Amino acid sequence: MRKLFISISAALMALTIPALALAADPAGALSDASGNIAIGAALAIGVAAMGCGIGQGLVGFGAMQGIARNPSAAGKIQTPMIICLALIESLCIYALVIAFFLQGKF
């Protein structure tokens, strides 16, 4: 319970302190929302990479199990595995495109 409270308050502080820091700096060329846009861009690719890593790890796990059971089917397992990896990676790429788009905005 105490750990939950500490982690929630840490997250809230991490989200509000950049806004305070920017409010104290009147002479920058950055707009008001720059800090939030920066965190948004970094979080987009970070969370997407995490999800994509887990997904592709599961694909690899299934492929390795299949090859371990039947080593002579390795060629036939490898081609669909590469296709699955490319499709899952495309989700991460969409998030990367959003991150680049946001990074151009502040």
Add this chain to the structure above:
Amino acid sequence: MPVLTAAGGAFTWLSWVPFLGSEDGSKYLPLAHSCLTAVIVLMLAWLARMAMMRAPKGREGLLPEANLKPRNFFELYTEAILNMCRGILGKDAERFFPLIAGLFLYIFVNNMLGIFPGFLPPTDQLNTNIPMALTVFLVYNIAGIIRQGPVEYAKHFMGPVLWLAPLMVIVEVISHVVRPASLSIRLYGNIMGDHTVLDIFLNVLPADLGQILGYGIPVIFLALGIFVSFIQAFVFSLLSTLYIGLAVAHDH
């Protein structure tokens, strides 16, 4: 000697062409690289035609030749894509094969242009990718409508059960609209990301952290670039084949 630059400040061989090197013309550089790809694909097609005409006629022409000659190379490529089409489309494979094989070769040469020093890959602009994805979208819809008739094709948007139809129509329409978008953005993101990674490891990191980093490490990223180029071309053509197969199927 002034270095003629592309829009992003990079040097390209095509900047030596007088109009494209100037400030106004440099925004046409991706289009010029697309034209370069078209020239390369036409030369490959001419080479394939010469190889095919040199083959012996009749039954002897069925035997493959001994080493890696042009004829073997093009037969390998054609057979690989035809097998992929046959696995998904069945009997219609030869009807849609020109589109799929053409897309694969065009996208592969486009992506590979980014690996060679001094060229931009045209597929790292959305301008190149969206027309290809829209072509596939039009082809699969029109093929589905011609093959099954408009009423039958629209019925397949309504899902399996009648009382789910309102929800299923919305879900199906959204998923169909997302298909060309996802095809083009996947290709765009992969190639732009790859080109940017190569740029960082060749230009930015050696400039910031010391020139010694520029020797040897970018080889890994060039290899990754070749791999990603091939895989993305393959995934684009495989997904196109899949969409055509889904639209044309349903036991005609």
